[in-house]
Amino acid sequence: MQFVIKAYDGEGMLDRRMAVRARHFEGMEKMKAHTLCAGGMLDDDGKMIGSVLVMEFENREELDEYLANEPYVVEHVWERIEVERMNVVVFNGEILRQRI
Numbered sequence: 001m002q003f004v005i006k007a008y009d010g011e012g013m014l015d016r017r018m019a020v021r022a023r024h025f026e027g028m029e030k031m032k033a034h035t036l037c038a039g040g041m042l043d044d045d046g047k048m049i050g051s052v053l054v055m056e057f058e059n060r061e062e063l064d065e066y067l068a069n070e071p072y073v074v075e076h077v078w079e080r081i082e083v084e085r086m087n088v089v090v091f092n093g094e095i096l097r098q099r100i
Contacts, residue, residue, distance in 0.1 A: 001056065001057055001058065001059060001060070001063075001085060002036065002054065002055070002056045002085065002086045002087065002088045003054070003056075003057070003060075003063055003083055003084065003086060004052065004053070004054050004083075004084050005051070005052065005053040005054075005055065005063075005067075005081060005082070005083050006041070006050065006051075006052050006082045007050050007051045007052075007053075007072065007080070007081045007082075008041075008078065008079055008080045008081075009048070009049050009077055009078060009079060010077065010078070010079035011079075013076075013077050014047060014048060016075060016076075016077050017048060017072070017077045020071045020072060020075045020077055024070070024071045024072055027069070027070060027071055031055070031066060034055050034056055034057055034062075034066070035053060035054070035055050036054040036055060036056060036091060037053070037054045038051065038052065038053040038055075039051070039052060050078070051072070051078070054086065054088065056088075063083065067081065
């Protein structure tokens with residue numbers, strides 16, 4: 001199952017985000033087998049205001065377990081998280097016909 005996760009930082013969380021960022025990247029290193037793509041959302045001035053991740057897990061429970069331990073969640077950087085299932089059909093420039 002693939003999921004798109006949009007996680008929005010709380011107001012004024014940029015300094016906290018940056019303080020927690022190294023632990024976030026350590027966690028992402030462990031989760032790279034589940035991560036199809038990920039990056040920071042930017043405001044009009046190019047400052048990070050959240051994150052978007054496209055991830056793959058066997059089920060929603062595995063995703064929830066990841067989120068429960070994600071440093072940006074634990075340290076309250078992300079204020080609001082939206083999760084939707086998705087069906088990835090193009091990956092690394094390849095069309096994944098078995099998913100269409």
